[in-house]
Amino acid sequence: MAEAANPVPAPAVPLAERLGLRRPSGIGEAGWGRTAGAALVSLIYFFPVLWIILTAFKSYNDALAVPAKILFTPTLENFVGVFSRAYSVGAATQDTGFTLYFFNSIFIAGASVILALIIGTLAAFGFSRYPLKGNDTYLFMILTTRMLPAIVVIIPIFVMFRVTGLAGTYLGIILLYTVFNLPFTIWMMKSFFDELSLDVEDAARLDGSSDVKVFFKICLPQVMAGLAATAVFGLILTWNEFLFSLLLSGVETRTVPVAMAQTIGGDIGVRWGLLAAIETLFLIPVIAVTFALQNHLLRGVTFGTIKR
Numbered sequence: 272m273a274e275a276a277n278p279v280p281a282p283a284v285p286l287a288e289r290l291g292l293r294r295p296s297g298i299g300e301a302g303w304g305r306t307a308g309a310a311l312v313s314l315i316y317f318f319p320v321l322w323i324i325l326t327a328f329k330s331y332n333d334a335l336a337v338p339a340k341i342l343f344t345p346t347l348e349n350f351v352g353v354f355s356r357a358y359s360v361g362a363a364t365q366d367t368g369f370t371l372y373f374f375n376s377i378f379i380a381g382a383s384v385i386l387a388l389i390i391g392t393l394a395a396f397g398f399s400r401y402p403l404k405g406n407d408t409y410l411f412m413i414l415t416t417r418m419l420p421a422i423v424v425i426i427p428i429f430v431m432f433r434v435t436g437l438a439g440t441y442l443g444i445i446l447l448y449t450v451f452n453l454p455f456t457i458w459m460m461k462s463f464f465d466e467l468s469l470d471v472e473d474a475a476r477l478d479g480s481s482d483v484k485v486f487f488k489i490c491l492p493q494v495m496a497g498l499a500a501t502a503v504f505g506l507i508l509t510w511n512e513f514l515f516s517l518l519l520s521g522v523e524t525r526t527v528p529v530a531m532a533q534t535i536g537g538d539i540g541v542r543w544g545l546l547a548a549i550e551t552l553f554l555i556p557v558i559a560v561t562f563a564l565q566n567h568l569l570r571g572v573t574f575g576t577i578k579r
Contacts, residue, residue, distance in 0.1 A: 320554070326547035334544040349548035356545070369549070371523070372530040377556060379441065379526060380509040383448035384502055390449070391456025392498065396486060398457065399464035410458065417454035421514045432519055439521025447515055452505045459504070463497035464490065499567040503560060510557055527553050 326334050328345040355364045398406060428447065429438075437443025472485050480488070513528040520526065531549050 323547045323550050323554075326544060327551040329544050329547075331542070331544055334547070349542075349544040350552070352542070352545050353548050353552065367530075368525075369527075369530060372525055372527045373552070375441075375520075375524055376510065376526040376528075376553075379444055379448060379524070380506055382445045383452060383509055384505040386445070386449040387452035387456045387505055388498060388502060391453050391501075392460050392491075392494075394453075395457045395460035396464055396490065399461050410461070413454045413457055417451075421512075425514060425518060428515075429518060438519055439524060441524055444516065444520050444524055447519065448509045448512065451512070451515070452508060455508070456501050456505060459501045460494065460497055463494040467493055496567040499564045503564050503567075506560060507557060 327349050328347070329340070329343050330346050330348065333340050333343045353367065353369050355366050398410060403409065432438040432443055432447075435443075437446070467490060472489055475485050475489055476482075511528065512526075513532070516526045517529050517532070520529065527549070531546065531553070
């Protein structure tokens with residue numbers, strides 16, 4: 272009764288935080304030393320990206336300057352050169368085809384990630400809710416296909432593509448990347464389905480819901496964070512893939528990593544500013560998607576070990 276009469280006052284919350292105008296920084300809990308250390312480590316990791324972006328805005332001479340120039344006059348000539356440039360001194364500018372390569376990267380990566388999510392999520396739900404005899408063995412065999420280095424399997428895949436006529440086609444490279452992403456998608460989504468409570472699903476079935484309705488109405492909304500995280504990791508894996516695109520795509524289905532490698536060669540040496548401009552443009556879609564879904568990535572990295 273005495274405690275009820277004299278309640279312990281709650282700690283005062285700043286007015287700006289109560290109004291939602293300022294979020295707690297966390298510096299008070301972590302301390303300035305740890306916060307400064309974390310900021311320094313983050314800067315070290317981000318420095319190569321920052322260097323690439325700055326180089327993209329340098330002129331040809333500034334990009335090759337030794338020691339490197341920190342202060343320079345920014346220019347957009349490298350970005351103009353990405354889309355059209357002269358391949359030899361005195362020649363007229365020509366279309367580099369970068370717009371097509373950029374579209375190919377977005378289309379192929381997007382389509383393969385969506386297909387892998389659809390197929391992989393259904394398979395993961397099946398492995399989680401309807402385990403077969405030897406379920407773990409099947410999952411391990413699926414995972415081993417992802418462990419194999421791409422260079423080991425490139426020859427039989429190349430032969431299959433030539434025999435079936437899939438070489439150089441959108442369909443072929445999308446199907447290949449879908450298969451490439453499936454093991455990762457199945458394992459990751461299964462960990463999220465394993466977290467869900469079965470009591471809710473059993474109650475829904477007692478109310479007359481079918482398995483299809485339980486999957487779409489109850490289970491799928493609860494693993495949206497897992498879907499988002501899986502999509503980001505699948506997109507990054509596909510976006511950066513080089514070997515399959517180099518050997519199995521055609522002139523019309525070539526992606527940006529292959530075009531980037533072609534930029535390094537040439538009779539006038541490496542155009543570092545031009546290469547940095549391509550890399551800067553290449554970073555934008557992945558950074559935008561990652562930034563939009565950043566709140567879901569932590570659970571994705573930990574494979575669902577952090578409870579909600």
